[in-house]
Every structure is written in structure tokens, then in C-alpha cells.
Amino acid sequence: MENYSQTILKMVNITKRFPGVLALDKVSFELLKGEVHVLLGENGAGKSTLIKIISGAYKKDEGEIFIDGHKTEILGPNHAQKLGISTVYQEFNLVPYLSVAENIFLGRNPMKGSMFPVIDKKSMHSQAHELLNYLGIDINPKTQIWKLGVAEKQMVEIAKIFSMKSKICIFDEPTATLTSEEKGRLFTLIKKFKSEGIGIIFISHRLEEVFEIGDRITVMRNGQYITTKNKKDISKQELIELMIGKKIKEEVREKREISGEEMLRVENLCGDKFRDINLIVRKGEVVGLAGLVGAGRTEVLRAIFGADRCSKGKVYLNGNPLNVRTPQEAVCQKIALLPEDRKKHGLIMCLSVGENIIISSYDFVSKFGVLNKGKILKIIKTYIQKLSIKTPSVKQLVMNLSGGNQQKVIIARWLSANSDLILLDEPTRGIDVGAKQEVHQLIFNMAANGKTILVASSEIPELLKICDRIYVMHEGCISAEFINENLSSDQILHAAFGRDRESA
Secondary structure, rough: OOOOOOOOEEEEEEEEEEEEHHHHHHEEEEEEOEEEEEEEEOOOOHHHHHHHHHHOOOOHHHHHHOOOOOOOOOOOHHHHHOOOOEOOOOOOOOOOEEHHHHHHHOOOOEEEOOOOEEEEEEEEHHHHHHHHHHOOOOOOOOHHHHHHHHHHHHHHHHHHHHOOOOOOEEEEEOOOOOOHHHHHHHHHHHHHHHHHHOOOEEOOOHHHHHHOOOEEEEEEEEEEEEEEEEHOOOOHHHHOOOOHOOOOOOOOOOOOOEEEEEEEEEEEEEEEOOOEEEEEOOOEEEEEEEEEEEEEEEEEHHHOOOOOOOOEEEEEOOEEEOOOOHHHHHOOOOEEEEOHHHHHHHOOOOOOOHHHOOOOOHHHEEEOOEOOOOHHHHHHHHHHHHOOOOOOOOOOHHHHHHHHHHHHHHHHHHHOOOOOOEEEEOOOOOOOOOHHHHHHHHHHHHHHHOOOEEEOOOOHHHHHHOOOEEHHHHHHHEEEEEOOOOHHHHHHHHOOOOOOOOOO
16 A cells, blocks of 8 residues: 555545536545645636535545545545644634634633633633644734734634634635735744644746745646656746647747837826826736736726715826716726726626627617627627637626636727727736736737837736836835836845845
8 A cells, every 4th residue: 555654635536526617537646744735726627626525515536535645535624623634724714703713713712710601711812822822813802803904814723723623725816915025924823833844735827926935736627737856856937838738839028119109198197095196008008007916007997987085186188187976987088908807897797798798889889779780790700700709608607717717808899899999907917927918928019019008916926027117106205216127026125125226
């Protein structure tokens, strides 16, 4: 028999079927004690299905699972927890109006009294305080959860898992909404888990994180196992090619001649979350807005789009004063916004792909109030083909598409409406590497065709890849402006933390 002494989890030939879909096809996976094992793959590769089988949310159809060398059937989420398996999802499993300590020990509260046992709150708070101190988490155990920020809630979730003495911990996109400083604290905790011998499965679309925190990397594609590599034995480019199944050209931002023609000028713009914003974007230029979470990037874009009110300042479009009070007025001025939360603000999830693409273009496809259905279908099909939107039909509900294809649908909407100024807020958040490269290429193409692009992103490497110039925001103000020539991440980070106020 094989020696599993250092292997906490071993999965052999795991198969999972849904009606009409083979989600996992004989997938094998192994997790060692004290390692961070990164699970990589495009959306639809099977990562989520695999971790749901490990965490007990799904039952496998075929294959074998071994935990600590013993063949095991994971019967459900509660059984998975008893086996020492815990998961930190993006949606936290915390009770808002209970305290930090009460959430950590929920269902396992220390009790006192033998005849009429009650929760021993003093002991609970003492144990929680000791645990948080050990993990280096600076949170008062008596604080109610609803008063905490996203990163602090995540720390409480992690403390809860540690208190349960989990041996396997799954992190599903844990850094999606964290600042770089918060991410650093999370990675410190993960290293603490490693030192305790806990095996960690880490899922992320951000390859920089994979190489920063991972030990081994398993790649999945189309529901199949592709390979497992030590991180030192593989490059970022090789990983991308393994994920998408083909060789790709590495993204290179070509130096372009930008016309001197100003499309957008913002002067001394002030709002609730920003003040004295001054910026210029020229026709055919891609300009970035960098900054930490809460710096005001999103609010600036929303103000230009007419979604948020401004208290003072002026905006000019093509040299003319722009006075838009609503998004509808902005659309009439050929301004488009791809919002940060595409599902809440960008798409109508219960409508089809075609309906979402054409919804801002009805003025162009109707005459005397009568829609030209032939013209509508032609436009929809043109942009599905142009943007390589993967959908079985124009009638497919947009909620059923992957994140990358949903982003493309919003871009198709604004291109079909012939928008000239395109505002992009976190354009690649939550989408896989292959889709991210496709969105970057779309941005390059739009700029080459004379569109003006202002893009806000928390991913500095992304801005360095796609932007001609970058403005950096700190606490609601622009702290620096850079031309993207030999520009480094460090320069942008310094300005984002308010340590720089210069142009370069």
C-alpha cells in the first residue's frame, strides 16, 4: 500500500456529473501537511465542483477519497467539518449581531453549571482573546460582527476555523476585496497555518499571489486534471498556457502615438468621497486610476457618469461643458460605464445575452417607435462574434455565462451604442486569466479605434500592462500622475499610501 504519512488528502479519479454536463472527469488531487496547494484553472475548469466535493456540498459519482490514509466518504458539510475540513468562502458564514467571540465558538460555546448549564461568557471571551492574540489578530472579541470591515470579518472566519482544529483549510478567492496591506496580513495567517501542519487549498485568479504564497500548483481544464508542479519549476506564462490549452502571445503594451485632442477634462471635481480631482484623457488614450480600496476611484467614475452627485467642479467632453445628472443623460452623450459590480449594476441577469447587448441601442434600431428586429439580431451577432462571447445562443440568459463573458456582454452593449468615452471599473475582477487577457485586448482595440478609456483597477500590474498614463488616488485626492514608461509598482504604491505627490 502507498505511504500516505505526509498526505492529508488524496483524491483518485473523481468524477461528477450534472444533467448534460461532465463537471469532473477522473480528477486526481493530493494535499500534503503544511503546504499551500494552489488550484488553478479558467472559469468552468471544475475547481468549484472539486472543492464542493471536498467540503461535502456535493457528493462524488465515482472515485476514491483518502483522509490521513483512510478511505473516506464525505457525507455532507457537517461531516466534512468533523473530518477537519473547513472552507473560507467569499460570502462569510458569520452571524452579524453576535460578537466576535460568539461567532468563533458558535455551537461549541464553553459552558458552566452541571444541572442547568449556561454559556460561560467570561471563559468564551478569554479563550477568544487568547486565540486572536496567538494569531496576531487585533480585534476586540466583544465587538459585534456587523461593525467590522470585510478584512476583519475574514480574520474572524479564519480564527473560527483555527479554533476547530481543522487539518484541511480551503481558501476560495480570499483576496478579491482586500487591500495590499490586508492581503499581507492574510498571508501571514496562512503561513501560521502552514507552520501548524494544516494543509491549505488556495484558489485565486491572480498569478502574482500564486507565486507569492503557493508551494505546489495543480492546473485543471474542462473538468480534467492537467498537471501538478512545484512553483519553482514553472513560469507564469507556462501556467497560463496550461490553463487555456494553447500557446499565447505574452501581453505587450505597444507604444502608441496619442493625439493631442482632449476628450475628457475634469477640473476641481468634489464629491462625498473625493475632492479637487483634476485629470485629462485624450482621444485614443488608456488612462488608469490607481489607489487603495476606499481611495475614491469608483466614486470619480460614477460622478462622471452621472450616477453620483458632485458638490463642485467642472467636467468637459470634447471641449464642451458636460452637465449630466443621470446615467441616462450620460449615455445620450456617448459615455459608457462598466461598473465594479457587474451583476448588481451592469447586467439585467434575468434577460438574455442579446437583450443585454442591445438595451442601450434601441434608438438606433427603431423607426417611429417600431423596432427593426433584423437589424437588432445582426448587431447582436456581430458583437458576439467580434468579442468572442461564448454563448450557445443569443437567447441564453446572461446569468448562465462565466464572469469573463458577462464582462464582454457589457462591453458589447457600449460598443453597439457607439460610445466614445468608456469608463471601466475593475474590468477583470473575478474573471480567469484567459478571459482577462481577452478583455485587455479589447481595451487595446477600443483605444486603437479612437475610443477614450478611463480605467480604475486595484491591480497595479494590470494598469501597468494596459495604460498610457496613470493617476494615483490617496484618501479621495490625486496624489500623483505618471507616464507609463519604465514605471514600477513601487512608485504607484508609494503614491497610493500618500508618500508621493509628484508627476513623472
